[in-house]
Amino acid sequence: MKQKHILHLHWRSGFGIDYKELLKLKSKSKSKIVAEIFETSNDYKPLELDLSEFDDIKFKTIRELKNKFTDQEIRNLRKQQQQKVRELNSAWLKRLAESNAILREKMTLFWANVFVCRDNNIFFIQRYNNTLRKHALGDFRQFVKVIAKEPSMSKYLNNKQNIKIKPNENFARELMELFTLGVGNYTEQDIKEAAKAFTGWSFKNNGDYYLREKQHDYAEKRFFGKTGNFNGDDIIDIILEQKQCAKYICTKVYKYFINPIVDKKRLNEITDVFYKDYNISNLMSYIFKSKWFYEDVNIGVKIKSPVELLVGIQKIVPVSFDKKQQLIYLQKMMGQVLLYPDNVSGWQGGKSWIDSNTLMFRMKLSALLLNNAIIDLDEKGDFEDTFDKYYKKVKQRSKYLKTTKNWGQFDAKHKDLYPKELTDLLILSKIDTDTVSFLESLQVKSNRNFCIQLMSIPEYQLC
């Protein structure tokens, strides 16, 4: 398989590869390389923090907690839990940079921005994150049904408050508008009827789903032209009967994995594939095996998300963060903090990652991570912060990122490469002609330096 095509495949199914990895794959065929990507992603390994410190309060109701702790203690415990969500953020990024199950992890990231959710409860959000991971390459139908029962989702979109005498339409609306069909492909009446079908859906203290039968509306519902005593699962089945659902998800897949500009013919082609069985693996395998996926028009044209940028650098030079807060800082400055989406519609991706400020920051990122560059920009404070804390974040942070860089590993694999070889490894996009001549004019003294320089040109922002 051609080097450029291998790199393209690995950038879209993962976060890029280093030179040694590339050499290993060079002699292999496309079908073999694609098959290996699926094999290594076969195993599902949950991401789990050590939460034993919360054993005493785990899954307890407010009332049970109040019997045991003072209000102040409860507030502190809540804060500690929220701190754990930040730890999960770091652990997730580490997983992305280090896991061999690259496709499963990449898809997990993708689904997290389809089924967008946010929760301060560490037990529930960790569970949610693993549900995404578990179903990332599986049966989409099953996936949606499980997501609809997740406690974090139930909280986030108020499905827990959705009861027969007073239906709450939030979940039903977003299920159709954002998770499955897209705006304009259902009626307001459909939302009302679907909301009834989800009434009484709730969860136990441990997060497991159960139906509060007394709150469920057992009356007949009329949904997408069908009439019956539908429950939530039935509603999901009927939604999936609509080909629009397959098309909606495939449009997202197309923009994320193939090209931000959608080719209608190709979109219809993959929609047909997905609609057949809603099997996510089959869809992705079809795309990666197709010929057109490797056409020049699709290579190096996607603006990397902040996470892709961050993880991609680490695939070439492994970096670990001595201060977790600095990892959050980087994500904040670039506008994508994992587990903290801005709202249920998720990150818009593409050009929306780029404004004057983020671009300057992104182009400086490799120097910050790898070259001890100084940074004098502050992250935004949080809504919950007090005045002092809101503005104080700068003082807590040193002007350098405290990272440990594994240059040894980079050297072992890339020390002796010619400039052209390193360039071809790191840059997939067409390079601007003036930038090419600029790169050629550079005196390359060490590949470490040249690597940072390559990662600082605008073309490195693309994959």
Next chain:
Amino acid sequence: MERRDFLKQSTLASSLFFVPNFVKAFENVSKDTFKHKKLVIIQLSGGNDGLNTIVPYTNDVYFRNRPKLSIPKNKIIKTTDELGFHESLAPLKNLYDQGYLSIINNVGYPNPNRSHFRSTDIWQTASNSDEYLNSGWVGRFIDKYGKNPYAAIELDDSLSLIMKGENMNGIATKNPRVLFGNTQTPFFNKILKQQTEAHLSEHNLGYLYKTMIEAKSSAKYIYETSKTYKSNLDYPNNPFAKQLKTTAEFINSDLDSKVYYVSMGGFDTHANQNIKHSKLLKTYSEAVEVFVKDLKKNDNFKDTLILTFSEFGRRVQQNAAGGTDHGAANNIFLIGENLKKKGFYNDAPDLLNLDKNRDLIHTIDFRSVYATILDRWLQVDDASILNKSFSKLDFI
């Protein structure tokens, strides 16, 4: 010629132009004539407790709902028969006395959302509460009427949604020297020095180069222009006052930016509210008072409108922790020299008629405030920016 004399002359010169109403019909034509109008937006981030800010001190319901949290009558600067300022707002009351302040009560939107994130999105994008927009209303304003990112500046190091347009974004900086420095690294300079226009046609790559060039030229323009004026007024020593001081330096150096956005944090007062809130109001009003003085001194106050809002108000009833929880409708402040309706714009909040969460019900849609500012102050077509026509108010 002294700089200030020059400034006076140039504003005089521009006011000689008479703009007939029909010119307004031609979008993009009239705007240059009004380019000296500035808008400064301040968000009290976290949800300011409007009821303890402008206090309904003769309303028993207020005292009943807040046995521990109500402001005692002797700590209120009584202003009308019903309403008074929190004593920490004395500087704001000064502005009120000079006729520079208009307070609009009960501003909000239908089906209010009580999440900071979501409600801030709604206020910043000017959306309905069940609608998700990816651009901010100021961003859409510069999409249409700004030619450069510096048309709208956020006083921070990263850009909020309010400043993001569909095709053009504002720029964020709280220190123009730092912003400039970040575009002046040797590597940046070399890359752009060699650029021809050819690459700009490439889709995403072209967009990156274009953004780089704009960032660099905006940073240079902001830095070089703003350094011609250094404020010598005595601003309080805190980061919020610093943001306003920098804003004043931008405006007083004649920077060709139209909108400034400043966020002041700390208003999420769920517990032990009284002392904290009192300090916040003091910090806010003291800084704003100096800011106004600074603008006035340079004859720019008459061309500057300052809007202060918060993503929501707080619950009428106090909570068990000596604080208040997230609420709904709230008051907003408009500060300017030639306000049409000075003082209180409308009725005090109705504390008996609450929504199902026991929160204040809005009587004025916040987008009517935006529409009025866009139409009457910035003189642009408000409906195309807000995606809908909203009735106008009468404050300017």
